[in-house]
Amino acid sequence: MIERDRPPQAPVDIAVIGAGVVGCAVARRFTLDGARVCVLEKAVDILDGASKGNSGILHTGFDAPVGSLEQRCIADGYAEYMEIRDRLGLPLLETGALVVAWTEAEEARLPALLDQARANGVADARLLDKAAIKAREPHLADGARAAILVPREYVIDPWAAPTAYMMQALTNGAHLMRGAGVTAGAFDGDLWRIETDAGPVLARAVINCAGLFGDRIDAMLLGDSHFTIRPRKGQFVVFDKAATALVSGIVLPTPSATTKGVVVCRTAYGNVLVGPTAEEQESRTDAATDRETLRMLIDKAATIVPALADQPVTAAYAGLRPASEEKDYRVRVEADRRYITLGGIRSTGLSAALGLARHAADLHATFAASTVPLSEPHWPRAPRLAEHAPRDWAEADNGGILCHCELVTRREVAAALTGPLAARGLGGLKRRTRVTMGRCQGFYCSAALADVTAGRLDPPMALPDRADD
Incomplete structure (x- = not known):
């Protein structure tokens, strides 16, 4: 129960x-x-x-509206993340980002974007020429004309x-x-x-x-x-882990007046991600993907990093952003x-x-009495999910690997099912462990996982249909 x-x-x-x-x-x-x-x-x-x-990017706010609440909160949030991450065990993949101009019109917009970044306090952003772009991202398509490097745009575990x-x-x-x-x-x-x-x-x-x-x-x-x-759907495609050899950081398009465009970047879990789309819709719960859009994202990724055309896709997903008017x-x-x-x-x-x-x-x-901050708060450690950091599968007495695609151990699953924040649904368990998120999408580990989680998840796990196996 x-x-x-x-x-x-x-x-x-x-x-x-x-x-x-x-x-x-x-x-x-x-x-x-x-x-x-x-x-x-x-x-x-x-x-x-x-x-x-979402895309799992820790933004500097370089392209946020200057003087906006959004820009101030991003800057403050970024600073606090960097301040507390070691104590909470939060990962950080120091990738940097390139805002790439592919056309003459996009290249003409880069100086104004660089001025905006500096007005937002991102003083280390700088312009790169073609040679510098190629040195940083050698697998990028040859059509890149110029770029802005934002060194402190990083990838984190979302x-x-x-x-x-x-x-x-x-x-x-x-x-x-x-x-x-x-x-x-x-x-x-x-x-x-x-x-x-x-x-x-x-x-x-x-x-x-x-x-x-x-x-x-x-x-x-x-x-x-x-x-x-006004819900805005963003669909994503996730390439297999071998694709990380092709992308070293975050590749951003030059934003236009209407969209920030499609991003290609590494993830904390060792994959390469492309997306999101920006699709207005009425539903606040429909996060379905569709084949045509996913095909478009794969093709778009291949125009940015041509070798991605030969890489297998591990997963696809969509997120809904709570945009407003x-x-x-x-x-x-x-x-x-x-x-x-x-x-x-x-x-x-x-x-x-x-x-x-x-x-x-x-x-x-401004309207409530002040409280006394905790003098010695407890600092728990975050689940260790990042691919570039030590994982539980490499340590002793972990109970064995349950999900082989993502190297999730039985000990990690057991830990996620207990304590004050115990996972109560499969989605929550995935976000705590990465279980079933790999190449087979749970095909091989679901039976064992259903056994381990019996009586713990709402709704209980349904075993995959293997009638055609």
Whole structure:
């Protein structure tokens, strides 16, 4: 029987709605600041919405609108990630990025983009000529005319980081309720009473980090919303690990007025990634991929790195970005009702999350009493998923390898199924271990995994159909 989360018995200082990367970072920030925090997540696991599908890039904010809240939060989030990563065991693949111009018109836009980067505090960005581009990315297509090198654009693990943020919140006293979709709420002048599928929660303040449903939460709890989510799908193709010999870093297109374009980059898991697309849609939950778009991405990758045309594809996925009718973040403060919205956090949420959390704490301080920061907080270690760092399969007494494609051990799976943030769905287990994410996509390990996870996942694992085997 899967144990269900129950509401805290006493009122909390902060109710965080949504356990995506922003909600995880906010929970961590307020917990370390000494607040009593309860996180409300409607899914069975954290990171189950927009945060489960992204490119895994730690951005410097070089191309963000100058002076925008987005740029400030990216810069602050980047700085804090670099400050805390060793203590939390967060990986960092120091790749750098090239913003490549392939046409004369794109090349003409590079000087203005370089000026923008420097205005945003990214002073080490610089122009490269054809020879320097080839020296850095020798497998890049010959048509590259010029590029901007952004040395401090890095690749990180998009799941281990927010998992570590939430783990640090929980191990320092925060409360997490999964399967706790918000159904109603009211503020009586002193406390919010938030009704959820798992029971009511009393809180002195609310921070809405609900991502793709942030506008609906505002409308439900405040009676109106100042923004409207317009979901934007981004499809990705993942090339097999052998492709990493062809790409050393992050290859970005020169952005236009309408899109940032398709990226080719390495991943923390030892693959090469191409994407995303930018597809407007009505559905807030449909993250399906389609063959035609994936074929387009494969062809696009091959025009950038021709040798990728011969590389097998391991996987494809799509993420939904919570875009809105404006480009900048949609932050709302209702001081009289002790309510903050962090909305419209599109493709930069992974990089900006820690900065957004600090911004939320600053906003909260304008209408709430201060708390005493924890003097000696606990620092848990993130799951070790990065391919370039030591992994559990190489250590003794790991119980043996369960998923051979991704070299996931039985000990790693067992650890992910226990503790205050135990995985409760297959998606959550994947994000904690990489299990079933390799070449066979779980074909060979699903039977053993179903046995190991029996009674632990909601819904339970279904074995693959092998009628044609």
